[in-house]
Amino acid sequence: MKERIHSKFVSLYGEGGVFYASAGRINLIGEHTDYNGGYVFPGAIDKGIIAEIKLNGTDKVRLYSLDYDASAIFGLEEEDKPAEQWARYIFGVCRETIKRGGQVAGFDAVFAGDVPLGAGLSSSAALESCFAYALNDLNHNGIDLFELARIGQSTEHNYCGVMCGIMDQFASCFGKKGQLIRLNCKTLEHQYFPFNPEGYKLVLLDTCVKHELASSAYNFRRQSCERAAAAIKENHPEVDFLSDCKRVWLDEVRDKISEEDFIRAEYVIGEVQRVLDVCDALERGDYETVGEMMYQTHFGLSRLYEVSCPELDFLAKLARKMEVTGSRVMGGGFGGCTINLVKDSLYDSFIAAAKEQYKAQFGIDLKVYDVVISDGARKLA
Numbered sequence: 001m002k003e004r005i006h007s008k009f010v011s012l013y014g015e016g017g018v019f020y021a022s023a024g025r026i027n028l029i030g031e032h033t034d035y036n037g038g039y040v041f042p043g044a045i046d047k048g049i050i051a052e053i054k055l056n057g058t059d060k061v062r063l064y065s066l067d068y069d070a071s072a073i074f075g076l077e078e079e080d081k082p083a084e085q086w087a088r089y090i091f092g093v094c095r096e097t098i099k100r101g102g103q104v105a106g107f108d109a110v111f112a113g114d115v116p117l118g119a120g121l122s123s124s125a126a127l128e129s130c131f132a133y134a135l136n137d138l139n140h141n142g143i144d145l146f147e148l149a150r151i152g153q154s155t156e157h158n159y160c161g162v163m164c165g166i167m168d169q170f171a172s173c174f175g176k177k178g179q180l181i182r183l184n185c186k187t188l189e190h191q192y193f194p195f196n197p198e199g200y201k202l203v204l205l206d207t208c209v210k211h212e213l214a215s216s217a218y219n220f221r222r223q224s225c226e227r228a229a230a231a232i233k234e235n236h237p238e239v240d241f242l243s244d245c246k247r248v249w250l251d252e253v254r255d256k257i258s259e260e261d262f263i264r265a266e267y268v269i270g271e272v273q274r275v276l277d278v279c280d281a282l283e284r285g286d287y288e289t290v291g292e293m294m295y296q297t298h299f300g301l302s303r304l305y306e307v308s309c310p311e312l313d314f315l316a317k318l319a320r321k322m323e324v325t326g327s328r329v330m331g332g333g334f335g336g337c338t339i340n341l342v343k344d345s346l347y348d349s350f351i352a353a354a355k356e357q358y359k360a361q362f363g364i365d366l367k368v369y370d371v372v373i374s375d376g377a378r379k380l381a
């Protein structure tokens with residue numbers, strides 16, 4: 001990928017570029033908890049974005065996306081927002097850097113990626129953190145990694161219309177090879193956990209569907225949670241997020257909030273606890289408990305939070321039937337991947353059955369990704 005990027009870069013902009021990279025992410029457990037101030041448990045993966053970049057001495061940005069085979073040019077003022085959707089992620093990163101007092105000089109860039117799009121692996125966070133990291137370095141801004149992650153998140157909020165939490169950008173900025181990150185999304189305190197489940201594989205099954213309205217439904221889920229937290233706060237002023245709430249506090253407001261908001265909040269409160277339980281189980285090497293929690297999360301995301309879809313439910317159910325250790329929808333939902341913790345001995349038969357039965361049921365070829373937990377945003381040699 002680096003060679004292809006470089007030859008395009010040289011033909012468009014000449015020599016002198018510097019390479020930067022960043023990564024997509026998986027999340028073992030802790031879904032839709034980030035914007036509720038709860039815990040998540042992600043890691044960066046060996047699929048990401050690579051960009052070659054150099055400052056061009058102008059006040060314009062010139063981009064070339066190898067994957068879209070398309071270019072874009074824009075200025076750095078708020079009114080210069082580009083028409084191309086893909087270029088808005090980078091425009092947003094420039095603007096959010098400037099809003100934080102950083103310098104952004106005009107630059108030229110060619111980039112490409114291998115994070116499957118729409119699969120719930122955060123290709124957009126990979127793009128944001130790659131450029132946030134690169135622009136910080138090239139312009140000597142000295143912005144710390146926490147703020148670089150927030151630059152990516154604010155880009156989603158202010159330029160892409162998704163009111164996401166901090167998980168994806170954090171994982172993409174802070175990812176380390178072989179380590180998952182338990183992140184408290186309220187305080188950004190985090191702890192690395194070595195993840196090398198001997199005798200098991202972590203595999204993603206991509207439904208290859210992305211149902212419409214995913215981002216508007218995402219924003220609605222967030223609003224439900226905020227309404228529930230606000231109602232609880234009337235009784236318990238210390239509550240800022242659903243993650244601050246005890247389960248019984250939710251019961252106290254059952255009559256004050258809609259049934260829908262209630263079940264959304266019920267899921268979130270349970271999920272925050274599951275992350276802690278999974279971390280404890282991991283420290284004991286108890287993968288059976290880890291897997292069981294994954295199934296519980298799937299149930300919650302499907303029945304209470306209602307962000308699953310028939311394709312994802314089908315795969316999680318098949319996993320259960322075949323006695324796979326753990327399986328659940330991963331990421332925002334409405335399509336994308338299930339994440340599966342599978343015993344080595346079961347791996348081949350599970351993958352073969354999943355491919356065959358998924359094709360028979362939906363007429364779609366399932367995609368399978370083995371993931372390796374890897375480094376996040378960085379400069380390449």
Ligand code: GLA
Binds near residue numbers: 164165166
């Ligand atoms: C998307 C968002 C994240 C997070 C997950 C669900 O990936 O970008 O912030 O909310 O969904 O856990």
